[in-house]
Amino acid sequence: MRFGVNYTPSAGWFHSWLDFDADAVRRDLADIAGLGVDHIRVFPLWPLIQPHRGLIRPRALADVAAVVDVAAEFGLAVNIDALQGHLSSFDFLPSWVLSWHRRNLFSNPEVVGAQADYIEALTAAVADRANLLGVTLGNEVNQFSSAHHPDRHPATRDHVDAWLTELTAAARRAGAPLVTQACYDATWYDDLEPFRPEHAARHGDLTVVHSWVFNGAAQAFGGLGEGSVRHGEYLLRLAAAWHDDPGRGLWLQEVGAPTNVVAEPDVAAFTEQTLRHAADVPGLWGVTWWCSHDVSRTLLDFPELEYSLGLFTNDHEPKPAAHALSRMIQQASGSAAPASAATPAGIPSSAASAGPPVLVLDDTDADTYRSRCGPGQDFHRDWLKLAVAHGTGPAVVLQSRLDDPSRPVRSRTGDLQRDTELLASTGGNRHV
Amino acid sequence: MRFGVNYTPSAGWFHSWLDFDADAVRRDLADIAGLGVDHIRVFPLWPLIQPHRGLIRPRALADVAAVVDVAAEFGLAVNIDALQGHLSSFDFLPSWVLSWHRRNLFSNPEVVGAQADYIEALTAAVADRANLLGVTLGNEVNQFSSAHHPDRHPATRDHVDAWLTELTAAARRAGAPLVTQACYDATWYDDLEPFRPEHAARHGDLTVVHSWVFNGAAQAFGGLGEGSVRHGEYLLRLAAAWHDDPGRGLWLQEVGAPTNVVAEPDVAAFTEQTLRHAADVPGLWGVTWWCSHDVSRTLLDFPELEYSLGLFTNDHEPKPAAHALSRMIQQASGSAAPASAATPAGIPSSAASAGPPVLVLDDTDADTYRSRCGPGQDFHRDWLKLAVAHGTGPAVVLQSRLDDPSRPVRSRTGDLQRDTELLASTGGNRHV
Numbered sequence: 001m002r003f004g005v006n007y008t009p010s011a012g013w014f015h016s017w018l019d020f021d022a023d024a025v026r027r028d029l030a031d032i033a034g035l036g037v038d039h040i041r042v043f044p045l046w047p048l049i050q051p052h053r054g055l056i057r058p059r060a061l062a063d064v065a066a067v068v069d070v071a072a073e074f075g076l077a078v079n080i081d082a083l084q085g086h087l088s089s090f091d092f093l094p095s096w097v098l099s100w101h102r103r104n105l106f107s108n109p110e111v112v113g114a115q116a117d118y119i120e121a122l123t124a125a126v127a128d129r130a131n132l133l134g135v136t137l138g139n140e141v142n143q144f145s146s147a148h149h150p151d152r153h154p155a156t157r158d159h160v161d162a163w164l165t166e167l168t169a170a171a172r173r174a175g176a177p178l179v180t181q182a183c184y185d186a187t188w189y190d191d192l193e194p195f196r197p198e199h200a201a202r203h204g205d206l207t208v209v210h211s212w213v214f215n216g217a218a219q220a221f222g223g224l225g226e227g228s229v230r231h232g233e234y235l236l237r238l239a240a241a242w243h244d245d246p247g248r249g250l251w252l253q254e255v256g257a258p259t260n261v262v263a264e265p266d267v268a269a270f271t272e273q274t275l276r277h278a279a280d281v282p283g284l285w286g287v288t289w290w291c292s293h294d295v296s297r298t299l300l301d302f303p304e305l306e307y308s309l310g311l312f313t314n315d316h317e318p319k320p321a322a323h324a325l326s327r328m329i330q331q332a333s334g335s336a337a338p339a340s341a342a343t344p345a346g347i348p349s350s351a352a353s354a355g356p357p358v359l360v361l362d363d364t365d366a367d368t369y370r371s372r373c374g375p376g377q378d379f380h381r382d383w384l385k386l387a388v389a390h391g392t393g394p395a396v397v398l399q400s401r402l403d404d405p406s407r408p409v410r411s412r413t414g415d416l417q418r419d420t421e422l423l424a425s426t427g428g429n430r431h432v
Numbered sequence: 433m434r435f436g437v438n439y440t441p442s443a444g445w446f447h448s449w450l451d452f453d454a455d456a457v458r459r460d461l462a463d464i465a466g467l468g469v470d471h472i473r474v475f476p477l478w479p480l481i482q483p484h485r486g487l488i489r490p491r492a493l494a495d496v497a498a499v500v501d502v503a504a505e506f507g508l509a510v511n512i513d514a515l516q517g518h519l520s521s522f523d524f525l526p527s528w529v530l531s532w533h534r535r536n537l538f539s540n541p542e543v544v545g546a547q548a549d550y551i552e553a554l555t556a557a558v559a560d561r562a563n564l565l566g567v568t569l570g571n572e573v574n575q576f577s578s579a580h581h582p583d584r585h586p587a588t589r590d591h592v593d594a595w596l597t598e599l600t601a602a603a604r605r606a607g608a609p610l611v612t613q614a615c616y617d618a619t620w621y622d623d624l625e626p627f628r629p630e631h632a633a634r635h636g637d638l639t640v641v642h643s644w645v646f647n648g649a650a651q652a653f654g655g656l657g658e659g660s661v662r663h664g665e666y667l668l669r670l671a672a673a674w675h676d677d678p679g680r681g682l683w684l685q686e687v688g689a690p691t692n693v694v695a696e697p698d699v700a701a702f703t704e705q706t707l708r709h710a711a712d713v714p715g716l717w718g719v720t721w722w723c724s725h726d727v728s729r730t731l732l733d734f735p736e737l738e739y740s741l742g743l744f745t746n747d748h749e750p751k752p753a754a755h756a757l758s759r760m761i762q763q764a765s766g767s768a769a770p771a772s773a774a775t776p777a778g779i780p781s782s783a784a785s786a787g788p789p790v791l792v793l794d795d796t797d798a799d800t801y802r803s804r805c806g807p808g809q810d811f812h813r814d815w816l817k818l819a820v821a822h823g824t825g826p827a828v829v830l831q832s833r834l835d836d837p838s839r840p841v842r843s844r845t846g847d848l849q850r851d852t853e854l855l856a857s858t859g860g861n862r863h864v
Contacts, residue, residue, distance in 0.1 A: 015483040018450075019491055051447040054732040059451055090527040096733055098530075099523040099583050151531050151583075300486040301528055 001279060002286030003329045004039035004079075005032050006254060010293040010314050014087055017048050020063040025070045031312050032292050033074035035322060036329040039133050041079045041253065041288050042067055043087060046138075047094040050118045053110065061125035072131045079288075080126060081182070082119045082171075083138025088295070088306045091144075091151075105144050106155035106163045106194075116170035127175035134178025135171045136253070137164070140210065142183040142195035155194040164203040180204040182253055185215055188238055189374040191367055201242035206285050209235045210254035211274075213375075214305065218261030220376030227375060227384055228262070229273035233393045234383055236281040238373060241361060241396040249285035252278050256290035257321055260305040268320035275328045280392050289325055357386045357394040360430040364399055382429040385422045394431065433711060434718030435761045436471035436511075437464050438686060442725040442746050446519055449480050452495040457502045463744050464724050465506035467754060468761040471565050473511045473685065473720050474499055475519060478570075479526040482550045485542065493557035504563045511720075512558060513614070514551045514603075515570025520727070520738050523576075523583075537576050538587035538595045538626075548602035559607035566610025567603045568685070569596070572642065574615040574627035587626040596635040612636040614685055617647055620670055621806035623799055633674035638717055641667045642686035643706075645807075646737065650693030652808030659807060659816055660694070661705035665825045666815055668713040670805060673793060673828040681717035684710050688722035689753055692737040700752035707760045712824050721757055789818045789826040792862040796831055814861040817854045826863065 009016040011024050032040060042064070049060040068078045084092050096114075097103055103111045119137065126132050145155045155163070164181055171179045181204050186193040188200075201207045211232035213223070221227030227234075232255045240250060255274060257267040271289075278287055294310035295302050311322035361379060363369045372379045387393035423429055441448040443456050464472060474496070481492040500510045516524050528546075529535055535543045551569065558564050577587045587595070596613055603611045613636050618625040620632075633639045643664035645655070653659030659666075664687045672682060687706060689699040703721075710719055726742035727734050743754035793811060795801045804811045819825035855861055 012487065013484070015487055015489075018480065018483060018489060048450065051450060052445070052731055052733075054730050055444065055447055057447075057450060089532050091531040092527050093530075095522040095524050098525075099581065100521050101733055102582060149531065150534060298486050299484055301484075301533055 001284055001332060002039055002288075003035075003037045003325070003332070004041060004077075004286060004288035005035065005037050005311065006288055006291045007032065007040040007042055008291040008293050008295070008310065010296070010312070010316065013295055013299055014043055014045055014084070017045055017060070017063060020066070022066050022070055025067055026073070027316070028293060029071055029074050029076060031316055031318070033076055034318075035311065035326045036333070037076070037289075037325075039077040039079060039286070039288070040071060040292070041081060041136070042071075043081050043084050043139060044122065045092045046083050046085055046118065047092050049122065050114065051094055053094075053096045053114045056118060056121045061121060064122065065125050065129070068126050068129045068132060072129065075131075077131045077133040078126075078129075079133040079136060079178075079180075080122065081136040081139045082122050082167075083115060083141050085138040086140050086143045089301075089303050104155070105141070105153040107159040112163055112166055116166050119167050120170040120174045123171045123174035123176045132177060134180060134205070135176040136208070137167045137171070137179075137181045137204075139182055140184040141181075142187060142193065145194045146186055146190070147192040148186075157194060157196060157199075160194050160196070160199050161203075164199055168203055178205050180206050180208050180251065180253070182208045182210060184210050185212065185235065188235065189215075189370055191370045193370070197239060197242045197370075200239055201248070202244060206249045206251045207239045207243065208251045208253045209239050211235050211252060212254070212256070212258065214258045214261050216375035218258075221384075223262035224266050224269060224273070226388055227380065229270060230277045230384065230387055230393055231375065232274050232287075233277040233281055233387075234380065236278060236284060237383075237393050237396050238361075240281070240283065241398050248283065250281060250283050251285050252287040254290045255287065256309050258305040259308045260303075264308075268324040271321045271324040272328060275325070277393070279332070282395075289321075357390050357431055359383055359386060359394040359396055360399055360402060361396050362399040362429070379429055382423045386431065389422060399430075433716055433764060434471055434720075435467075435469045435757070435764070436473060436509075436718060436720040437467065437469050437743065438720055438723045439464065439472040439474055440723040440725050440727070440742065442728070442744070442748065445727055445731055446475055446477055446516070449477055449492070449495060452498070454498050454502055457499055458505070459748070460725060461503055461506050461508060463748055463750070465508055466750075467743065467758045468765070469508070469721075469757075471509040471511060471718070471720070472503060472724070473513060473568070474503075475513045475516050475571060476554065477524045478515050478517055478550065479524050481554065482546065483526055485526075485528045485546045488550060488553045493553060496554065497557050497561070500558050500561045500564060504561065507563075509563045509565040510558075510561075511565040511568060511610075511612075512554065513568045513571045514554050514599075515547060515573050517570040517573050518575045519571060521733075521735050536587070537573070537585040539591040544595060544598055548598055551599055552602040552606045555603045555606035555608045564609060566612060566637070567608040568640070569599045569603070569611075569613045569636075571614055572616040573613075574619060574625065577626045578618055578622070579624040580618075589626060589628060589631075592626050592628070592631050593635075596631055600635055610637050612638050612640050612683065612685070614640045614642060616642050617644065617667065620667065621647075621802055623802045625802070629671060629674045629802075632671055633680070634676060638681045638683045639671045639675065640683045640685045641671050643667050643684060644686070644688070644690065646690045646693045648807035650690075653816075655694035656698050656702060656705070658820055659812065661702060662709045662816065662819055662825060663807065664706050664719075665709040665713055665819075666812065668710060668716065669815075669825050669828050670793075672713070672715065673830050680715065682713060682715050683717050684719040686722045687719065688741050690737040691740045692735075696740075700756040703753045703756040704760060707757070709825070711764070714827075721753075789822050789863055791815055791818060791826040791828055792831055792834060793828050794831040794861070811861055814855045818863065821854060831862075 044064050050056050071078045123135050144153045168179050183195045187195045213228045213231050217231040218228045232252050236250045257270045262270045293312045294314045295306045296314045482488050503510045555567050576585045600611050615627045619627045645660045645663050649663040650660045668682045689702045694702045725744045726746045727738045728746045
């Protein structure tokens with residue numbers, strides 16, 4: 001299992017691309033490499049590399065390649081995120097899709113074609129680097145399609161499918177060794193979100209999950225409640241329910257300890273428990289912590305929690321979460337591969353009958369089931385009850401697949417009576 | 433009278449700030465200086481210099497100063513426009529005023545305070561240069577307040593007054609030798625526009641006018657019609673009507689020959705006639721042609737006319753308008769100062785009784801008079817009739833001032849009978 005860190009530059013945050021300084025990057029990556037992680041996730045700003053639809057700046061591409069090369073000095077692999085897009089409450093869109101030139105980010109052929117050009121050029125600029133881990137199409141680009149976005153770019157399910165297909169192909173064409181796409185959790189929790197679980201589970205090479213307990217979990221269960229420290233695990237197991245290939249991997253690409261809902265003294269415990277529970281999930285490819293460095297207080301307007309999400313302070317001091325992450329990495333590398341790693345994610349095979357419990361998600365009504373999965377909602381609560389009772393979170397299987405004779409799911413024997421009683425008091429979701 | 437050029441970089445347009453290259457600027461300014469002009473107008477991009485509310489990039493300021501220094505090599509003075517803002521159909525706003533961080537550009541105290549910081553820092557970076565002409569707050573920033581803007585930032589008349597006052601003070605504080613603010617013509621033609629003629633005529637050191645015949649004049653009168661080649665003159669005379677100080681200067685800061693409405697073979701004649709008529713206006717401080725270089729065809733999405741507005745092609749060949757402008761400059765420098773230059777702008781004095789005609793604009797209803805001034809509307813048509821009849825455009829006086837005993841306006845003798853008949857067929861606007 002891979003451990004990594006989302007790299008937030010200590011000087012100038014992502015605006016530092018405007019004043020690229022390889023030595024400043026070197027200083028930051030030395031901090032990160034000291035934790036024992038194997039990779040970083042790097043975020044170019046789309047409008048700086050492609051400020052005009054017809055202009056992709058060679059020097060900006062060279063700057064991204066330089067970060068990959070500095071990472072190599074520290075033995076770090078690098079995943080590049082292309083379309084930023086959205087970062088920590090700030091949206092970065094080029095002027096050629098704004099106001100007088102507003103065109104839909106997901107369905108306008110000129111825009112999507114230019115995004116493909118951008119992703120292809122960005123990938124090509126780093127494809128020959130041995131330490132290139134892969135390319136993610138963009139950070140939570142689905143935020144722009146959200147019903148809650150103030151300048152929403154509407155998209156249908158088909159638009160999203162076509163968009164993901166075209167941009168994934170662009171990254172592959174240019175030689176990305178691993179292509180992924182990253183959604184925020186509305187994909188699983190929001191009935192109105194056009195980026196659906198199927199999109200997350202069927203495009204790209206891994207299913208990517210971003211787990212943020214400020215989105216309801218910590219409010220409902222407390223910062224160290226089971227609903228919070230198992231939130232990453234929950235999202236991973238939920239996402240796996242849509243896998244067609246039971247061997248498909250899962251990437252917990254963002255998870256962090258937001259101090260607006262996790263008390264400062266609890267951050268280390270939150271970190272450790274979150275990582276431990278996530279590591280139980282079969283098929284977990286890796287975890288990438290958010291984030292490397294606190295945002296400087298000289299930068300204004302960030303949500304308060306962003307100033308304290310770093311593993312390091314803005315002036316390079318490691319914080320409790322850094323020590324917790326480092327310990328977990330040492331333990332993981334010292335032990336044999338966890339037993340569960342041999343079990344593929346997704347629908348449990350008959351061989352898993354002695355394994356973890358299985359919970360059925362009734363996805364029959366595609367327009368309404370997602371809100372039932374949200375933090376503190378009935379499906380989440382039932383999942384948690386089984387997780388606590390069994391000591392490990394249940395796998396999730398879709399009702400639509402139980403009903404599909406081509407996808408057999410065997411019932412497991414075990415604590416069926418107890419589980420039935422457990423679930424009767426909340427949503428009454430089926431287990432099998 | 434000053435002649436200048438709005439500088440549009442030949443390589444990379446204004447995105448060239450991202451890859452600043454003093455030699456590329458040098459090559460462009462050599463073209464411009466060859467015309468005999470005395471100044472250029474330079475457009476930094478606001479989001480690149482102040483990408484974050486708390487971050488003004490020293491290197492970006494140094495790049496702007498470097499342009500001023502390159503201009504000095506060619507004997508060119510430089511006017512810096514701060515808030516871009518808007519350029520040739522593209523809006524450039526920093527992420528800290530967009531979407532999740534959207535705050536009103538004109539009335540939010542945090543935003544206006546940061547804009548003042550930006551203008552102060554930008555001015556301070558160049559204030560010690562002997563060839564600094566001045567600072568304009570921004571290019572047509574009033575577009576963002578327009579009722580037609582797709583992401584309008586509403587503003588009241590008082591907001592605009594406070595905004596102009598605060599930002600003008602910031603530029604003065606940092607030592608700008610000349611401070612101006614630039615509106616597009618909605619200020620005079622659009623009843624809904626919150627930036628009003630009073631704002632244009634009373635803030636800053638000069639009244640700035642941008643004359644674009646694609647905004648109705650050429651459509652109504654033809655590219656070489658009197659309504660087109662006198663459009664710059666008309667706007668100047670109209671703007672002067674609000675002057676409190678009859679000695680206040682006027683700057684025709686943008687005027688160009690857009691080939692969507694001026695036929696290519698007519699561009700040189702349009703240029704010459706436009707400049708000649710503008711030069712007749714008392715108090716004209718200078719004219720700055722739009723623009724130096726055609727936009728490259730490799731850059732997409734511009735309105736078609738932007739690819740041909742340059743005095744030079746994208747590869748540095750002078751075009752007919754360049755020759756016309758150059759000839760005009762030679763003639764102007766060869767002749768004595770025009771007689772009219774001695775006459776102050778604005779309300780004609782009794783000494784002007786033998787001078788040009790005077791037309792009264794009925795501004796009694798502040799909510800409706802502006803649309804009557806638009807190209808092809810009744811006030812413009814009456815003004816044109818008198819201009820053609822007299823060979824020079826009439827000065828404009830406001831009805832509200834005629835009615836004000838503290839602002840005496842003497843009637844002129846002359847062709848009153850003829851003028852009355854001329855005007856009876858259109859709006860019947862009064863002349864005095």
